[in-house]
Amino acid sequence: MHDLLILYEHPEWFRPLFAALDARGVDYRAVRPDGGWDPADLSAPARVVFNRVAMSSFLRSAEHPIFHATALLDHWRRAGARVVNGAEVLSVDASKARQLSLLAGLGLAIPATRVVHRAADVEAAAVAIGFPLVVKANIGGSGAGIVRFDTLPELRAVVAAGELPHSIDGVLLVQDYVPARDGVITRIETLDRRFLYAIEVAGGGAFDLCPADACVEGSGISMTAVDPAPALRGAAEAVARALDLDVGGVEVMIDDRDDTARFYDINALSNFVARPIEVLGWDPHERLVDYLLSQIEEAR
CATH class of the missing domain: 3.30.1490.20 (ATP-grasp fold, A domain)
Structure with a gap:
């Protein structure tokens, strides 16, 4: 049995993760959620399964894997695998309505x-x-x-x-429609339910503010590392705990009308900022690999 299986769909986003795993000598395989699976087969595919299925997958194929992967991840959990960002996390990632309900339930301001x-x-x-x-x-x-x-x-x-x-x-x-102050949103990333880093993202049009490597080239998006206020950092960690989110980001903007911090999105697919050394001064993939190794050790 492999130590780690990565379930992914995007052809480019996870090259830095694969490179970090290779450099550390981790026993893993990366597979796409294609083909069929047998619901009567109760053998786990690896000790740890890491879900990296993107919500934007439906933009790349009408036969997207979002709902298929949700069932598959739940099946692997039942088979005994430790699933990082499992089926429940994926189902909330796939519903902005559920995200907003969770945010509001934690007492955080959201757009009406x-x-x-x-x-x-x-x-x-x-x-x-x-x-x-x-x-x-x-x-x-x-x-x-x-x-x-x-x-x-x-x-x-x-x-x-x-x-x-x-x-x-x-x-x-x-x-x-919330007028974000200075046209900027803040994305706060968490790992193991604790603050990892935060960036301010600007540009890319009114709504397209994806900081992923494949989204950034030629997009006009700019990213700056920031140290968010303790209340914002604490809110992101509270969201991660409430969702049982192993790795992911929370997005917030300051409403220019009344200075309110309005949370509006939870991203369980956290593929990290483009050019991390340039933007952050360090590579968060190293800490992600540390976390995955800790989960593998616990699953042995």
């Missing part, structure tokens, strides 16, 4: 939001929220499935034309 599953309900939700607003796909990636509306007639025309954003699970969010 209504969750709907019918186009017929969008107008009433919009009237309750007020304009400007955005309509978001519940499952999105790299800014996909987000449209801003400034007036009710504009929204009505899009609803009538059947041109609302589409979410692969049929769920939409109608959400207040």
